[in-house]
Amino acid sequence: MKTYQEILESVKSIFDQECFVSAPQGLYEPIDYTLRLGGKRIRPVMLLAANQMFGGNEESVRYAAIGIETFHNFTLLHDDLMDKSPIRRGKPTVYRKWNENTAILSGDTMFAMAWRYMLKEPHSNLQEILNTFNETAIGVCEGQQYDMEFETRSDVTIPEYIEMIRLKTAVLLAGALKIGALYASAPADDTDKLYQFGIHLGLAFQLQDDLLDAYGDEKTFGKATGSDIRDNKKTYLYLKALETANDEQRAKLTAHFQSQPEDTTDKVNEVLAIYSTLNIRAQVEQAIDQEFELAKQFLAEIHVDQEQKKPLQTLTQMLLGREK
């Protein structure tokens, strides 16, 4: 059995061996560029780990692993264009390095390439595997739509926010796990539990991302602390603060999240001060703990030896930075 680290090495080697360039070059170069930017390769690792957990054969999920990562990178490519994000993993995003039309069309092609990979390996249950992949894709699109709509809405509730991050982040992690399990012909009951593990892990991961943006170390986190506050992003922290704030605090928060000052130091500090008064950090940590506990429970209930669960436990630890 491979450890998490060995699975990650497998994934890296699978990507190193794969060629993404074809004619017309103008279409495929941005795709190759995007797929070679690296990243943590969380989704293909999850897919391989789930497959191994149920005794699958790594070769049989090689292409599904590339497919899920190609899909994920397609969504990043189009999201960066929609959000006008200039940088991804320290390099210019496709719409900046090339142009908007290239970003649109190379993205569309990546989605079709993801399908080519998903279709490569036969399986007696291929229709369910492909349905899982496609419903995941639709969920991610819906999540991105909610995310964009929330930018201009002032009445977003916490359940709506949770549903948005479930769709935008969690279903793809859960889908990757489920596809890996389906390829190993895992029992339906275990596959469902693994899916739920992925959902709650994804929610915990996204909530922690919100938390780290406000309180994380810039060096380890990789982006400037307080960027969500600067960009008026209505994260879980903000919504939780609104929920528990008194009228004065709510008015201040609302005003800050509509302002775009040149120098954002005061704005960030004042919002963080309100968060502090309202004990937001502890409340978010509690929400993360709850999701983490749910994820652990679902993983524990799956009918395979503890040993087989280790790579996913290591991954969880790596993602959430805590012992399991």
Add this chain to the structure above:
Amino acid sequence: MKTYQEILESVKSIFDQECFVSAPQGLYEPIDYTLRLGGKRIRPVMLLAANQMFGGNEESVRYAAIGIETFHNFTLLHDDLMDKSPIRRGKPTVYRKWNENTAILSGDTMFAMAWRYMLKEPHSNLQEILNTFNETAIGVCEGQQYDMEFETRSDVTIPEYIEMIRLKTAVLLAGALKIGALYASAPADDTDKLYQFGIHLGLAFQLQDDLLDAYGDEKTFGKATGSDIRDNKKTYLYLKALETANDEQRAKLTAHFQSQPEDTTDKVNEVLAIYSTLNIRAQVEQAIDQEFELAKQFLAEIHVDQEQKKPLQTLTQMLLGREK
């Protein structure tokens, strides 16, 4: 057996019965709007006609018919954004009626919805059906890329142009036919011939579109005569003219296709005069005839009764406006 007209009625009724709206509405309303704009529904009609030709069951291709049209409409939606076309079928395009991000994301979602439809109906050969669909999709993306690249290239050859329209237009017609045939479990040899019929029909159709733009009746054609000349589009007519022009004519043509005058009357007339001197119209008609003859040959070679081929013959006549 249904006639072409009856198949078209079936397609219209399939679309009338289908609901494309779901939450979030902001994502699905533009999709519903696009799919309800109508159009000739050529691709689903071809899919149903091919299926019927080989004795298939119409109910079994109901969703594939919606899927192929949903995919086609997705490509139009993104193409209109990339080409900045304000109007489609007499109505504002999605990026104009909503905005660019909506056009990107609703388009992506339509692609996934097309997959949902393609995945709905089981078939013993589903993997080949889905591969056909996906390779079609990749071809269309590649064709659009070549089309965009040709805008800024001055050395496009006729074979390159033919390859571009093959990918951008013909493979989707051919793919729709092949999927219909595969669902009816048609013999591989006949399926291949039907595919080739679709390719040559598609090429003839696109070349005729180029011709009609220059010489067609504005009322029946639906767009202003000479729009390709005005927009500096390097169509088959232009490339054929360059090929046969003398130095003086070539210089004039090249200059005209780099100019963007306010009043384009003189430009259009002068280019048409050069076309006339070079006998371009007859040459393009000859190229269309060649493709049309090839298409007819492939259809003739398919091993089913002549009667079964009638709906596709009527469709051909409708598309190319000639007896078969």
